[in-house]
Amino acid sequence: MAQPGERKAEGVLSPEEALSVLEAQAKRGETLLASQASLEPEVLAYLARNGAEATRRAVAANPATTPEANFLLATDSDEEVRKNLALKIGRLFPGLLAEEEKQLRDMALATLEKLAQDQVSAVRAVLAEEIKSHDCVPKSIVKALASDTDPSVQMPVIEYSPQLEDEDLIQLVVASRASKILSAVARRKNLSGDVSEAVATTLDTDAVAALLANTDATIRTKTLDKIISNAAEVAEWHGPLVVRADLSPNAIERIAGFVGSKLIDTLAQRSGLDESVRGELKRRLDEKKKAEAKQDGAESHSETPLTGGALTEAFVFNAVEHCRKDTVVKALALLAKTGEDNVRRILSSQSGAAAVSLVWRAGLSMQVAYRLQVQVMRLSGISLVPARNGSEFPLKSDEMRRQLGNYGIA
Incomplete structure (x- = not known):
């Protein structure tokens, strides 16, 4: 051993350095152990209480961790621990509800509720993404996430959750002015005529564009007429409108009155059109091309x-x-x-x-x-x-x- 005042030989660790290496190796081993699905539940529970951050993160992600340990980790001080737990609980929740013991089911539900109320929105967002399509999640939790203050939490459940009914969706539309939220509603599968009307009434540019692009959305004639009446100066709606399969001959002619020549041509290519309608579209196409040629010159000057x-x-x-x-x-x-x-x-x-x-x-x-x-x-x-x-x-x-x-x- 080097005496005081002597230089340490190159490559030789001091006692402090050696202890640091041993501690680091021990922590790595502990974390590796915590990720093993075959580990005894009692050991995982111990590591959940006493492990370092990296170890607790591994325990949170381990599907073999007991419901009691999961509940403990739901209030862990480390955000990454809670995010790992939210990812796991969200994915495994349907299976956790199938547990035979009521106590285990109740513990899983309590953990889910705790994560849904987490103070960090990133944790809630992970959970929302994982449970968005589950039909077994309590509706109270789904509605709480759908009404969150952070769009990254709201949007997954609003767009995909089967737990949200028409009344819930209409309330969200009425309460929100955020385009992202309205668009999430508009993109839902099998959207009803009532919800489509609520979205259309907002006249939100992105939301109505998403509604028109949603081939699963039922849009009543009256609702479509309202959109068309406001669409002339909203270029984002023109393309989705033109390719809607449910356009009446009257709607087609109205749309042709304000869209560009390329979209009029798209309308004219639709199958099943009356020859009179097709002829009217051809006439409007010729007029539009002439008008666009003049406008190009004027805009070039205005730029x-x-x-x-x-x-x-x-x-x-x-x-x-x-x-x-x-x-x-x-x-x-x-x-x-x-x-x-x-x-x-x-x-x-x-x-x-x-x-x-x-x-x-x-x-x-x-x-x-x-x-x-x-x-x-x-x-x-x-x-x-x-x-x-x-x-x-x-x-x-x-x-x-x-x-x-x-x-x-x-």
């Missing part, structure tokens, strides 16, 4: 300020009023000195506060911000953020900077 350095408020306001979304995106990106993707994210967010903040950053007026919400984002009612005192921005500078920060705009 000049985007490259010529002459961007004005009047130019942006005009683009907003005519819902020229691509032009609006490019203009706001240039003026706000941010990427076009950031602008698109804000415009699709359904957040009036974010839109107002973006226009403020771009150096434009609150009048532009308000019209942007109405014309481009299609917001209405309580979703709109109006001006203060008729023309002033209603949010404080710090709040608008915070809003922009949510979208990566510093």
